[in-house]
Amino acid sequence: MPITEVEGHRIRLTHLDRVLWPATGTTKAELLAYYAAVADLLLPHTSGRLASFVRTPDGVDGQRFFQKRPPAGTPEWVTTTARVRSSGELMDQVEVNDLATLVWSGNLSCVEIHTPQWRAADPDTADRLVLDLDPGPGCTVADCCRVALDLRERLAADGIAAWAKTSGAKGLHLLAALRGATPDRARAYARTVARELEAADPRRVVSRMAKADRAGRVFIDWSQNSASKTTAVPYTVRARDRPTVSAPLTWDEVAEAVAEASAPDRLALTIGDMPDRLAEVGDALAALLDEGEGGGAGELPG
Known part of the structure; x- marks a missing residue:
């Protein structure tokens, strides 16, 4: 199981050969390579904002779910911010502020990244x-x-x-x-x-x-x-x-x-x-x- 270091953080990469898009044969490794290549363009749109993810751990033809809470095992170095939901519940969410967090989330098959139209510091x-x-x-x-x-x-x-x-x-x-x-x-x-x-x-x-x-x-x-x-x-x-x-x-x-x-x-x-x-x-x-x-x-x- 390969381990990569990104911005000083060690990330254990898993199932890189897993096909996430059966129609094109596109793998998780290709997803990660894409996100690494466009990180400088993508991160200004996610930095400082609470991220929600669409995860497809078995590929886009399998189970998918919308995840707002930090996944189990989220590293301490990943920035999370608590938000008060409309129900009054206090809930943490991830901020995709850097390349390491982008790679970490992609390794979890977080294919899609969504954010609100406001920043976490000023909701x-x-x-x-x-x-x-x-x-x-x-x-x-x-x-x-x-x-x-x-x-x-x-x-x-x-x-x-x-x-x-x-x-x-x-x-x-x-x-x-x-x-x-x-x-x-x-x-x-x-x-x-x-x-x-x-x-x-x-x-x-x-x-x-x-x-x-x-x-x-x-x-x-x-x-x-x-x-x-x-x-x-x-x-x-x-x-x-x-x-x-x-x-x-x-x-x-x-x-x-x-x-x-x-x-x-x-x-x-x-x-x-x-x-x-x-x-x-x-x-x-x-x-x-x-x-x-x-x-x-x-x-x-x-």
């Missing part, structure tokens, strides 16, 4: 806005791209700059850096914007939660801004049939996808696609981080 402040575009039956990610362009324009009217990434599943996520907002305000604003777009184009857009209303439309999920909700982080792998990635996109790519019939396939990026993509495009979300760290984050109206 009453939303520093991110997220709009999740989910294509209903009869729609594709290209339809999501069309709605994303409309949303970008709508947010810009309020002085809020947005960036896009694939969800790694069927749709898109739009992200923006915020300042001076609470999760409740962010959620209310996202709902207002989603309802405005639905009113303007009800044949293509829906903001209501009922799945029966989504056929032929793109659902704008505004609810992930709630304090209790989480979203798949940029560059996380997803526990789908193939090892797809929640991959940042340029706005030029989003616009091109609207006109291209091949968009659904072209935007379904996997861990195997990412090295060449990053060499060509770089980090398409770098400006989002600059907004947050440089003080250029948007302020919600009202």
Whole structure:
């Protein structure tokens, strides 16, 4: 059983040859190699935030579960932070703040990483806005791209700059850096914007939660801004049939996808696609981080 040292921490790696994605033959070793390769890009989006994991110990075709509490045997060097849940219970969660923690979690087959739109040190402040575009039956990610362009324009009217990434599943996520907002305000604003777009184009857009209303439309999920909700982080792998990635996109790519019939396939990026993509495009979300760290984050109206 190999032992590796990462940032001064010894990690015992297990079952590296285990196939996590039977459809592609992708192993745990390949998952770990991917996360190590993108760590510098992924960690700024997880650092200081409470992480929830989707674990698939027997592969994506086997048992899977959503884990918030630190797993049994969590090393002392892994940062954990206690949070008061809505029930009043105090519960610890892991923060993925460094490469060692990322490798440790990947070794546990924590395939997906999700975080809320606030930092552990300040849970009453939303520093991110997220709009999740989910294509209903009869729609594709290209339809999501069309709605994303409309949303970008709508947010810009309020002085809020947005960036896009694939969800790694069927749709898109739009992200923006915020300042001076609470999760409740962010959620209310996202709902207002989603309802405005639905009113303007009800044949293509829906903001209501009922799945029966989504056929032929793109659902704008505004609810992930709630304090209790989480979203798949940029560059996380997803526990789908193939090892797809929640991959940042340029706005030029989003616009091109609207006109291209091949968009659904072209935007379904996997861990195997990412090295060449990053060499060509770089980090398409770098400006989002600059907004947050440089003080250029948007302020919600009202």
